[in-house]
Amino acid sequence: xxxxxxxxxxDFGYKSPFVGIMKGVIKTTAPESEIIDITHNIxxxxxxxxxxxxxHSYSYFPKNTVFVTVVDPGVGSNRKIVLLKTEKYYFIAPxxxxxxxxxxxxxxxxxxxxxxxxxxxxxxxxxxHGRDIFAPIAGHIINGIDINNFGxxxxxxxxxxxPEIIKINNVFQGQVLYIDKFxxxxxxxxxxxxxxxxxxGLFELRIKNKKLDRxxxxxxxxxxxxxxxxxxxxxxxxxxxxEDSIARLYRINVEDKIIIRMK
Amino acid sequence: xxxxxxxxxxDFGYKSPFVGIMKGVIKTTAPESEIIDITHNIxxxxxxxxxxxxxHSYSYFPKNTVFVTVVDPGVGSNRKIVLLKTEKYYFIAPxxxxxxxxxxxxxxxxxxxxxxxxxxxxxxxxxxHGRDIFAPIAGHIINGIDINNFGxxxxxxxxxxxPEIIKINNVFQGQVLYIDKFxxxxxxxxxxxxxxxxxxGLFELRIKNKKLDRxxxxxxxxxxxxxxxxxxxxxxxxxxxxEDSIARLYRINVEDKIIIRMK
Amino acid sequence: xxxxxxxxxxDFGYKSPFVGIMKGVIKTTAPESEIIDITHNIxxxxxxxxxxxxxHSYSYFPKNTVFVTVVDPGVGSNRKIVLLKTEKYYFIAPxxxxxxxxxxxxxxxxxxxxxxxxxxxxxxxxxxHGRDIFAPIAGHIINGIDINNFGxxxxxxxxxxxPEIIKINNVFQGQVLYIDKFxxxxxxxxxxxxxxxxxxGLFELRIKNKKLDRxxxxxxxxxxxxxxxxxxxxxxxxxxxxEDSIARLYRINVEDKIIIRMK
Numbered sequence: 001x002x003x004x005x006x007x008x009x010x011d012f013g014y015k016s017p018f019v020g021i022m023k024g025v026i027k028t029t030a031p032e033s034e035i036i037d038i039t040h041n042i043x044x045x046x047x048x049x050x051x052x053x054x055x056h057s058y059s060y061f062p063k064n065t066v067f068v069t070v071v072d073p074g075v076g077s078n079r080k081i082v083l084l085k086t087e088k089y090y091f092i093a094p095x096x097x098x099x100x101x102x103x104x105x106x107x108x109x110x111x112x113x114x115x116x117x118x119x120x121x122x123x124x125x126x127x128x129h130g131r132d133i134f135a136p137i138a139g140h141i142i143n144g145i146d147i148n149n150f151g152x153x154x155x156x157x158x159x160x161x162x163p164e165i166i167k168i169n170n171v172f173q174g175q176v177l178y179i180d181k182f183x184x185x186x187x188x189x190x191x192x193x194x195x196x197x198x199x200x201g202l203f204e205l206r207i208k209n210k211k212l213d214r215x216x217x218x219x220x221x222x223x224x225x226x227x228x229x230x231x232x233x234x235x236x237x238x239x240x241x242x243e244d245s246i247a248r249l250y251r252i253n254v255e256d257k258i259i260i261r262m263k
Numbered sequence: 264x265x266x267x268x269x270x271x272x273x274d275f276g277y278k279s280p281f282v283g284i285m286k287g288v289i290k291t292t293a294p295e296s297e298i299i300d301i302t303h304n305i306x307x308x309x310x311x312x313x314x315x316x317x318x319h320s321y322s323y324f325p326k327n328t329v330f331v332t333v334v335d336p337g338v339g340s341n342r343k344i345v346l347l348k349t350e351k352y353y354f355i356a357p358x359x360x361x362x363x364x365x366x367x368x369x370x371x372x373x374x375x376x377x378x379x380x381x382x383x384x385x386x387x388x389x390x391x392h393g394r395d396i397f398a399p400i401a402g403h404i405i406n407g408i409d410i411n412n413f414g415x416x417x418x419x420x421x422x423x424x425x426p427e428i429i430k431i432n433n434v435f436q437g438q439v440l441y442i443d444k445f446x447x448x449x450x451x452x453x454x455x456x457x458x459x460x461x462x463x464g465l466f467e468l469r470i471k472n473k474k475l476d477r478x479x480x481x482x483x484x485x486x487x488x489x490x491x492x493x494x495x496x497x498x499x500x501x502x503x504x505x506e507d508s509i510a511r512l513y514r515i516n517v518e519d520k521i522i523i524r525m526k
Numbered sequence: 527x528x529x530x531x532x533x534x535x536x537d538f539g540y541k542s543p544f545v546g547i548m549k550g551v552i553k554t555t556a557p558e559s560e561i562i563d564i565t566h567n568i569x570x571x572x573x574x575x576x577x578x579x580x581x582h583s584y585s586y587f588p589k590n591t592v593f594v595t596v597v598d599p600g601v602g603s604n605r606k607i608v609l610l611k612t613e614k615y616y617f618i619a620p621x622x623x624x625x626x627x628x629x630x631x632x633x634x635x636x637x638x639x640x641x642x643x644x645x646x647x648x649x650x651x652x653x654x655h656g657r658d659i660f661a662p663i664a665g666h667i668i669n670g671i672d673i674n675n676f677g678x679x680x681x682x683x684x685x686x687x688x689p690e691i692i693k694i695n696n697v698f699q700g701q702v703l704y705i706d707k708f709x710x711x712x713x714x715x716x717x718x719x720x721x722x723x724x725x726x727g728l729f730e731l732r733i734k735n736k737k738l739d740r741x742x743x744x745x746x747x748x749x750x751x752x753x754x755x756x757x758x759x760x761x762x763x764x765x766x767x768x769e770d771s772i773a774r775l776y777r778i779n780v781e782d783k784i785i786i787r788m789k
Contacts, residue, residue, distance in 0.1 A: 005290060007283065007287070009280075009283075012707060013707040014277060014540060014565060014566070014567050015565060015567040015706075015707050016565065016579075016706045016707040017535075017564050017565050017579045017582065017583040018706075018707065019563075019565075020533065020535075020562065020563060020564030020565060020583055021564075021583050021586045023562050024533070024562070024583065024584075024586035024587035024588070024591075025586050027531060027560075027562070027587065027588050028586065028587065028588045031588065034290075035562075036283065036286050036287070036290070036298070037282075037283060038280050038283030038284075039277060039278060039279065039280050039282075039283060040277070041277050041278040044708060044769070045769045053279075053280045056280065057280040057283055057284050057287065058287075060284045060287035060288050060291065060394065061287035061290065061291065062287070062290050062291045062294065065287075073745070073746060073768075073769055074746045075744065075745060075746065076743060076744025076745060076746055076747070077744055077746035077747065079746075125758075125759045126743050126744040126756075126757075127744065127745060127756065127757075127758055127759045127764075128759035131586065131759065180278075180279045180281075181275060181276040181278050181279040181281065182307060217339060217389050218338065218339025218340055218389040218390065219336070219338060219339060219390060220336060220337045220338065220339055220340035220342075221339070221340065230389075230390065231389075231390075232388075232390055233388045233390045233391035233394065238390075242336075243307070243308045243336055268553060270546065270550070272543075272546075277540060297553075299546065299549050299550070299553070299561075300545075300546060301543050301546030301547075302540060302541060302542065302543050302545075302546060303540070304540050304541040316542075316543045319543065320543040320546055320547050320550065321550075323547045323550035323551050323554065323657065324550035324553065324554065325550070325553050325554045325557065328550075443541075443542045443544075444538060444539035444541050444542040444544065445570060480602060480652050481601065481602025481603055481652040481653065482599070482601060482602060482653060483599060483600045483601065483602055483603035483605075484602070484603065493652075493653065494652075494653075495651075495653055496651045496653045496654035496657065501653075505599075506570070506571045506599055
């Protein structure tokens with residue numbers, strides 16, 4: 001049983017026709033498919049950002065959605081292309097770590113190394129596998145082709161590590177995971193682990209010489225131009241300004257260090 | 264009788280996966296829905312711009328389209344969420360004024376305050392009602408759920424005023440309503456009220472110390488690098504340059520004052 | 527026999543609601559249509575760029591796709607609107623040269639000058655034919671209306687010339703055709719004509735005082751921060767940097783001169 005939806009994440013942007021071409025190939029292969037853009041503005045070549053965006057988007061989609069994530073600095077090299085079949089979904093990506101944080105949350109049924117060029121768009125280029133491999137494979141999945149046809153089963157994918165919190169005595173060291181469109185800073189302090197910790201004790205969070213010690217419940221409750229903390233919609237502690245970009249104001253970047261000291 | 268189209272307007276941009284996540288929720292709720300983006304680049308937090316864009320886009324869509332407009336600085340506060348049912352359409356939005364200029368043009372059938380969390384995506388966050396409330400409600404409307412289920416009927420929505428023209432003797436004072444993608448400046452002088460006025464008399468329009476006195480019939484008829492006036496496609500007097508951005512060149516912003524003096 | 531897909535190329539961007547409005551009109555006219563964005567970020571008023579993007583995208587789409595390309599500085603003037611029917615596709619565009627490079631590759635069946643305002647959205651503006659003419663005509667084609675209804679057959683379209691390579695003795699002079707989203711520089715040296723030439727001989731390519739003499743097979747094989755050549759996915763010789771924008775670094779623009787000297 002397959003679905004109809006192909007969901008796309010790339011760093012191809014909205015200027016060049018790369019995404020449009022992929023959609024043409026998907027619709028040519030699978031006329032019944034429906035294509036949904038998650039984003040095409042992943043920071044160029046950023047595997048971490050693509051991994052974050054995929055891991056925090058996919059679960060909102062219908063069963064059997066085929067996710068195609070193409071951030072692929074290794075295109076044309078000998079990096080593999082993998083198809084991950086989980087209980088609910090299909091994920092196709094270059095085997096460069098993009099699936100690392102998704103695979104941890106999913107019940108894996110099978111991993112295929114996609115190698116069978118019978119299912120590729122011919123001739124296969126060395127620079128645009130989105131068009132020549134990812135798009136037609138997504139279409140063939142929608143068409144119900146048995147995924148075992150695409151290549152041999154393999155037992156693991158290439159993984160990048162998730163930046164974990166380090167605890168030393170009463171100090172937690174974390175970092176910036178992602179900066180969203182509004183300039184909100186998403187940290188790697190997860191709500192499920194840290195909500196209780198930060199609720200029960202006094203604490204001080206430091207980032208870039210700024211100190212924060214209070215968690216708000218909504219953006220609109222924040223005092224104007226005062227940085228504050230909030231449990232965000234991705235499930236992490238966020239640093240935010242009311243109607244402004246804290247990332248721009250304090251020049252905060254992904255991987256910047258965050259310290260929480262319990263008092 | 265319902266339609267299949269959900270049309271989206273947000274300030275969520277094209278970088279973060281917020282819009283993609285909303286689409287996932289809509290398609291999960293209503294597999295038959297078709298989603299169309301109007302724009303996701305509303306200037307951040309600009310209720311006026313969202314109100315303008317919605318009011319000048321919706322009428323081109325098929326009957327029963329469900330419009331979801333999310334520019335929502337008050338998310339998580341006690342601002343209401345409203346569902347406006349008119350003779351032809353459904354409009355869902357935070358009750359912050361976004362619907363003000365649309366409701367004036369539409370025949371209102373019913374207004375619902377959306378409160379019934381049975382129809383929301385659980386758990387409801389305080390920061391992303393686009394995902395947790397707006398998207399699933401849109402899906403349920405497409406599915407044909409009776410809108411009376413979503414909450415109590417109310418009699419009015421929160422409104423922001425449309426900037427009207429002030430007339431003092433032979434002088435009209437207006438302002439900039441919107442600046443489009445090409446840098447054309449849309450004023451609040453409407454074609455239906457002012458076409459005759461400006462056709463019959465000599466006049467001089469002033470904006471930022473520039474004077475204009477002639478209305479052209481097409482961009483291509485404009486002399487290169489000479490600012491000019493034109494009746495634009497939104498139904499207002501526009502100030503334009505041929506193949507260039509007059510807004511950038513003269514640093515014109517929304518709400519800048521415009522004076523027309525009849526001679 | 528018609529298809530369901532309408533594919534769009536414009537310079538309307540993603541901020542103003544122009545594209546959304548066109549989609550509303552297309553769906554109102556043809557409820558069964560499916561709309562795919564190729565890009566809306568063509569550089570403003572650039573007919574050349576639109577011609578390039580269309581010519582290198584269309585062939586990946588299903589048979590009977592209707593391509594609507596609107597980059598239209600002459601809107602409201604007496605420039606024609608043309609509908610090109612080829613063996614596989616329909617192309618609608620202002621008659622300003624946009625179709626020049628596509629028509630060379632296609633088997634033309636018929637060209638119609640679109641004039642019959644019975645099929646237009648009324649009243650027709652002088653500034654937004656995307657909404658008033660292009661969108662409804664696309665919808666009517668999807669609906670199976672005989673294209674002879676739209677206006678008289680004509681025998682030719684307006685053409686802009688493709689920048690050809692000039693050869694003087696052992697020197698080829700070309701130019702930059704297009705710069706893609708990643709800053710890769712697409713030249714007008716085509717793979718089918720020049721692959722053999724450059725494979726068999728030693729050569730030196732010059733652009734902006736930079737010299738290059740080696741063609742790589744993939745981006746990932748390129749030495750970091752060293753400019754190099756590659757046969758790109760559009761079928762042309764490209765100048766690229768590994769994970770960086772060579773166009774930005776060396777300030778390369780479309781139409782910049784490129785010299786290849788055979789040794």
